[in-house]
Amino acid sequence: MTGFPGSEAIVAGIFLVAVATTVAGALIAALTTRIIRSVCGLALCCVGLAGLYYFLHSPFLALMEILIYVGAVCVTIVFAIMLAEPEESAAQEKRGTVWLGSAVGLVLGGAIFWGLARLGLAGPWSVPATRVTDGSVPALGVALLTTYSMAFELISLVLLVAILGALVIARTGRTQP
Amino acid sequence: MSLPEPFRLLAYLLGIMAFVGLNAAYLVWVERKGAGRFQRRPGPTEVGYAGLLQPIADAVKLLTKQVIVPPGADATLFRLAPVVVLAPALMCLAIIPFGPHLVAREINVGLLLLFAFGSINVMAIMIGGWASRNKYAIISAARVVSQDVAYEIPMLLVVITMLMVTGTMDLNQIVRQQAGAFWNWNLFKLAANPLMPVTFVIFYICMLAETNRAPFDMAEAESELVAGAFTEYAGMGFGVFFMAEYANIVVGCAVATVLFLGGWQSPIGILPGAFWFLLKLYALVFSVVWVRWTFPRTQFYGLLNLSWKILIPIALFTLILSSVMLKLF
Incomplete structure (x- = not known):
């Protein structure tokens, strides 16, 4: 540019x-x-x-x-x-509950938005003097296998457990008619 | 390049769009001629010399037809689907290095970009199939998903193997590493991985499956599903799906050329790079047409079995083998 x-x-x-x-x-x-x-x-x-x-x-x-x-x-x-x-059937909910739900959602959403906006505007921003890494693939790979290796391994363990769980569910679902 | 960057990008954008359009038109001609020759008949002959103007006539015919949105269809998504199916293919072509300097945008994660935008294709065909509100289209859309998810895995495994061998995701860098005679191409780098030709074959099969080409054209199985996900599309809506299919074939063959066949490297050191790139690219594209008219459509179970029981284990084995080779030597 x-x-x-x-x-x-x-x-x-x-x-x-x-x-x-x-x-x-x-x-x-x-x-x-x-x-x-x-x-x-x-x-x-x-x-x-x-x-x-x-x-x-x-x-x-x-x-x-x-x-x-x-x-x-x-x-x-x-x-x-x-x-x-x-064909998804149209939800037949009472209008009262819909309005109540919307009101609660609006209030909660507004509160969260206000809180986050306040944090962002009022909180101190520490500006890093230099960029830590260049965000490239080698930098990410090195970070994943050194600094964050524990988290990396744990996530792969969680994924493995999830796959095994899915297999177990599929297997029992198949045998029961 | 003396043009300022935005103008250069605009010029490339126009070039790529023209390329995709003409490419689709004339690949249809190649397809029909090829089909004719493989079946011992002449193919299109009437319009122009050897039917060379036939694609233009077809395009004009498609453009003049009305685009009908069937009643009960989701009109917005129905109209959106052809756009979403074509746009990622255009995006992918922007980073394919057609020559040493003939590339719209060099990006150091080019290989990843190809697969990221390639994965949108499934979503688009699915939207089109769903929005048509047609049984055949929905069955076809469901088939497309299970097929493309199944073949994405061996393809990405092969790509990881290639990444480990080349050590970069920059497409131009990958091509530069394969300089010299043809035994320097990744296809023949047996020192890095003795199973390299097998890897190439796996990549080729997955590319056929990902672009929904016969023998894996479950998305558009004419004899059982009318025209699959595209059943309800008329006129240029259908035409755009076809353009996208051929653009995806070209992207797939271009990736195969870059990864395995040395990209724009000339095997004998004459003629500019773009010539060699296009020669290799269209040789592969021709082989895709050849395969389509040689092998009958597989069954759906056969298709999924091929991926999960044969291709994925072999791809995993080559991945482990090449990492062992890299570690040992």
Whole structure:
């Protein structure tokens, strides 16, 4: 970005697009009544988040976000939806409970937002003098296998247990008619 | 390059879009000609010399057709699906090094980008199949997911093997490592991993499955599912799905060329790199067409068994073998 006229504006515009994508995706995921559209909103939100990660100088994390959340998690959710009934029946809830739930949700959401915003605005920000690592793949790999090796191993153990659990559930589900 | 960066990117974007369009049109011609020759008939001959203008006529025909959204379908998602299926393929082409300097954007995690955006393809076909509100389309969408999830695993295992051998995710860097005569290509680097040709075959099979090509075209099994996920699409909606399919084939073959066949490296040291890259690329694409018209469609159980019982164990074995070789030598 050396001296091209309006490069700042272009970068700011792309940043705004990323933010807008994230917010729009989240809104679609939360507001729509069709569950398949919620998943699409989630995917859109993840793509926007990946853009934000890219702006934070971690392209690896951005691509991982797309690979894992859009390519794997959302696909799994859609697959689960497909196994369920294709025609989702309209929820027959009493209007009173809906209003009560919405009010409680609004108050809680507002409180959390206010608290986080206050923390972010009032809390002290310690600015690192230099960037710790360059966020590249070798740096991440070295960090995972030295500083965070314990957490890394524990996570793989948890995943292994989860896979075994899924196998056990599938096996018992199959033998019982 | 004297152009400022944004203009250069715009130029590449236009170039890639033109490439994808023409490529799809003429791969359809190659497909039909190839199908004809393999079945001992001439293929398209009427429009232009040897039917060379047939793709243009087809494109015009598709463009003039009405795009019908069936009643009861989810109209937004239905219209969105062809876009979502084509956009990631365009994105992937932006980082393919067609020549030493002929690449829209060099990025040091290029290989990861290819697979990240490649994984969106499944999501898009699924959205299209679901939004059509058609039994065949939904069955096809469910098949696409289980197929692509099954073949993603051996493919990523092969890619991890290649990453360990090359030590970088930068596509241009991978190509530069394979300089020299053809025995320097990764395909023949038997010192790094004696099973390298096997790895290539696994990658090729997975690429066929990921792009939903015969013998793995479960997404679009014409004889059983009408046209699978694309049953309800008319006109250019269908055309865009086809463009995306051919773009994905080109991306897959380009990755195979970069990873195994030396990319733009010339085996004998003459002619520019882009020529060799396109030669290798289209040789692979032709082999994909060849496979389609030679092998019949597999059964779905056969397809999943091939992945889970044969390809994944072999891919794991080559992964372990190459890590042992790297550690020992």
